[in-house]
Amino acid sequence: xxxxxxxxxxxxxxxxxxxxQSSVTLYGLVDEGINYTNNAKGQKAYQMESGYLAxxxxxxKGTEDLGGGYKxxxxxxxxxxxxxxxxxxxxxxxxxxAYVGIVNxxxxxxxxxxxxxxxxxxxxxxxxxxxxxxxxxxxPYDNDNATNTFRVxxxxxxxxxxxxxxxxxxxxxxxxxxxxxxxxxxxxxxxxTLGGLLVAASYLQANNPSATATGAINNGGDENFVxxxxxxxxxGVNYTVGLATxxxxxxxxxxxxxxxxxxVGAITPTVGTLSSLRFQxxxxxxxxxxxxxxxxxxxxxxxxxxFNTSASNTHPVYHQxxxxxxxxxxxxxxxxxxxxxxxxxxxxxxxxxxxAYVPGAADVSSSSNQVLVRAAIMHKF
Numbered sequence: 365x366x367x368x369x370x371x372x373x374x375x376x377x378x379x380x381x382x383x384x385q386s387s388v389t390l391y392g393l394v395d396e397g398i399n400y401t402n403n404a405k406g407q408k409a410y411q412m413e414s415g416y417l418a419x420x421x422x423x424x425k426g427t428e429d430l431g432g433g434y435k436x437x438x439x440x441x442x443x444x445x446x447x448x449x450x451x452x453x454x455x456x457x458x459x460x461x462a463y464v465g466i467v468n469x470x471x472x473x474x475x476x477x478x479x480x481x482x483x484x485x486x487x488x489x490x491x492x493x494x495x496x497x498x499x500x501x502x503x504p505y506d507n508d509n510a511t512n513t514f515r516v517x518x519x520x521x522x523x524x525x526x527x528x529x530x531x532x533x534x535x536x537x538x539x540x541x542x543x544x545x546x547x548x549x550x551x552x553x554x555x556x557t558l559g560g561l562l563v564a565a566s567y568l569q570a571n572n573p574s575a576t577a578t579g580a581i582n583n584g585g586d587e588n589f590v591x592x593x594x595x596x597x598x599x600g601v602n603y604t605v606g607l608a609t610x611x612x613x614x615x616x617x618x619x620x621x622x623x624x625x626x627x628v629g630a631i632t633p634t635v636g637t638l639s640s641l642r643f644q645x646x647x648x649x650x651x652x653x654x655x656x657x658x659x660x661x662x663x664x665x666x667x668x669x670x671f672n673t674s675a676s677n678t679h680p681v682y683h684q685x686x687x688x689x690x691x692x693x694x695x696x697x698x699x700x701x702x703x704x705x706x707x708x709x710x711x712x713x714x715x716x717x718x719x720a721y722v723p724g725a726a727d728v729s730s731s732s733n734q735v736l737v738r739a740a741i742m743h744k745f
Contacts, residue, residue, distance in 0.1 A: 397740020482553030490600025547579025636675025
């Protein structure tokens, strides 16, 4: 017995230091609510929907100290629908994130796997949809990916440390195809903070997004636009003074030879062949923290599109506004109420884009106007 106890003590002496140098965390979030859409193909719709303010998820993340200032890091994050139990992101087991890499506090980190692009990492934080408002305040069809409609596969990412308020990084996503550029992606971004000021900018390009099932952007279920080329540029600024935060964001999205949208399906004009599609988004937002538990936010976005076909060039416009009330029941649980309104105006182009569609609504409106209202609860663990 004494020999066994001695052996156990020696084993613990070796294991304990190893365990002390590494950590694994289980975490998650559930977001559940009731949605009302005033016009979904001419009908009212009441729905129970999951993951609008933030996608419902669970995940594992951890680090191991390698010595010399280096750490190994990993993160596996699953997205799911709380109402049905189905996997999110097109049915992927770890569709939100799945990566491994090396971190150094002085030199930054390099990670490999399925990850966020630089638009999401930097620019999106200056928008309402990528910051405090979530899904329903996304720019039309989430054309700039600020609400993270897609992640990027096969990705190498570099993220710098924060140096005098400046942080920057970039991604490159392999196509994993014999045609090297077929469904690849690359992006860069930077962010600067000073006191209550946040300034950020990003650029992304994807060649033949969703052209293949194993490339940078998934083929179905995890995409915003399918086309020959997707280019996104975004820049924005937020400023917090006292209890108020004000922001402005601009983004420019160009889709070459577009075929479809992940939100509204095929984009087929009644006359001519669609050659390119461009969106310019101008967003103004604000939020006021009345008490530590209660806040009110508002946003207005003006979007001008260029719908270019072999027959004509038209310019649809979209006016979208929204309000959000949020109340914290505790540090981990809050209830919220959101409302969004969209008006589709300007030139008609003879496609589904002539009709209003608030992201997350039950369906495309049968008119140029649509309202979506959501009441929900969110809990983090």
